[in-house]
Amino acid sequence: MTTRVQSYPVRPLTRPTGNAYRNSRSSLYLVHTPTLEPMMDEETEEDGESTDSPLPTTSSSPSPVHPHEREPSSVSVVEDLSPCYQLGPSPTGGAGLFATRPIPRGTVIFAESPLFTQPLPPHRTNSTILNTLAQHSREEQCAFFALANAYKAPLPGHPVLLPALGIFETNALPCGGTLAPSEPSAGEKTAKGGKGGRASTDGGSREGIFLQAARLNHSCRPNVARTWDVGAQEMAFRALRDVAPGEELCMSYVDVDILGTREERGAEIEGAFGFVCACEACMLDGREGEESDRRRLTVRRLFEEIGTCGKEPTLGLRKVKLVIRLLNEEQLVHYETSFCFDAFQFCVMVSDFTSAKAWVKKAWEASCNTAGPDSPAARTFKMYWANPRAHQLAGMHPRMMLSGPDDLSGDEVSSRSASRASL
């Protein structure tokens, strides 16, 4: 039987429907259910594990500015609590949100409660939305009706909807439920709410209007991630990477899998959301556009291949390192989490616990930046960071030294040539 590495608890590479890629590792979540509390660190000299890697501390509630990058054991709070973004005209057309000062990756840019929520189709209609809006202030009603409506004069093949419903479908985000990590959303395709592959952090039982977030445009190279906080009933929006002043803040409406070519993404976005994507990545042309397409397809292919490298940890790790380089070149670093956890598993298989810890630490940092330190994934990574031997694949192959994420150069072929040739 092939030994496959397992997807991490909140799997990022999931397509909404009808795609073989989607199912590749969707059933391979962690099969043992680890305690989510950190265990005692079991480092031993025999295993040569480093002791200079302190375990992270986490806070339970996000501050308005809350970077986790670089030094995960400390949380720096930027003193200026005024919004670090403002509304402005977007190059994609319409309005968008723009950074007004540098935003470090991992920062909670804002957290927002929904103005109101609605059930999934077919249980919401123009009337249910109007009835709900009637309970709100005039100011809030005006704010809602000032939002974009992609269904007023839609592209061919898309219906014209009544105004309240059209605005809702254009701007709603999933919130309010608790799906199992592998469970696809039960929602039908609904503009932003229809972003498929919505995992546990989003929930799936209701969709809501978030007045600030409704101004976030889509990008296939997003710099913002959203996470639904069930406890706080808020959506948190985090910077996926360092954002420069003046840069537009964009999330991916296609949720997590934006690894298709420009053509594939364009068709998917137009079909699901009724607009032609004019994001930075889709606007690349000529050689730059081709290279971007090639990198994304290579990442997608390697994602599949890495899942079957359980018998060849060395090869698996080489592929992970290549993917990470490609993701950096493509500025899709938020996908790193899954691959770092793959690398962790290759290392524990051969009892290289020092490298394993370095990889799972990187996975932890990435998951904090994407979904916060209290996310199930971050908590699981933290547990494995404390005790990598707890993983069920630990020691399944003869002992061997692999390498950690600090050595991305390694002996791999250059990413550009490898993206053309198979490893």
Ligand SMILES: C[S@@+](CC[C@H](N)C(=O)[O-])C[C@H]1O[C@@H](n2cnc3c(N)ncnc32)[C@H](O)[C@@H]1O
């Ligand atoms: C939730 S709204 C985003 C904010 C909107 N631009 C505004 O002015 O309020 C979604 C709409 O913004 C536009 N939009 C968002 N992302 C876009 C993109 N990448 N390319 C082109 N249009 C985009 C589309 O018209 C879409 O229906």
